[in-house]
Amino acid sequence: MTRPGTAARDAGLQPERTRLAWRRTxxxxxxxxxxxxxxxxxxxxSPVEVTGAAVIAxxxxxxxxxxxxxIRQLAAAxxxxxxxxxxxxxxxxxxxLAVFATAVIV
Structure with missing residues (x-):
């Protein structure tokens, strides 16, 4: 008899959903x-703009x-x-990236 917390976990489609979420992000x-x-x-x-572009990249x-x-890790069984x-x-x-995007817009 196994305890409730020790049963094998069936991941189902959760890793696939997580992988798709990483791709969307x-x-x-x-x-x-x-x-x-x-x-x-x-x-x-200007040098400031080029430096900003390099940091963003x-x-x-x-x-x-x-x-x-x-994503590669989530492909495992x-x-x-x-x-x-x-x-x-x-x-x-x-x-x-959010901070840089805000700085570029302003």
Whole structure:
């Protein structure tokens, strides 16, 4: 007889839904980064604008790396949980892109 907390967990379609959510988030992040880059480079091409565009591209690349790694992990039969460092990294990238987008608009 097994205790209630020790039974094997049937993940069902939850990993697939999570993988699709990561893909949607990556797409939204990509669109935001492209629009921010376009806005940053649309100006005079000053060093500040070019530096801002480079930082936006770097943050976007970091988010893509975290998301791609997580999507690959979710393809396993029994995916592991998201590591705390990866969660903090993804959240930091999302917040940084939001701040840059706000700075570009203002």
């Amino acid at each position: 990556t797409l939204a992040c990509s669109v935001t980064a492209v629009l921010a880059l376009r806005q940053a480079l649309h100006g005079s091409g 770097l943050v976007w690349t970091a988010f893509l790396w975290v998301a791609h790694r997580r 029994r995916p592991a949980g998201l590591a705390p460092g990866a969660a903090v990294g993804a959240a930091a990238c999302a917040v940084a």
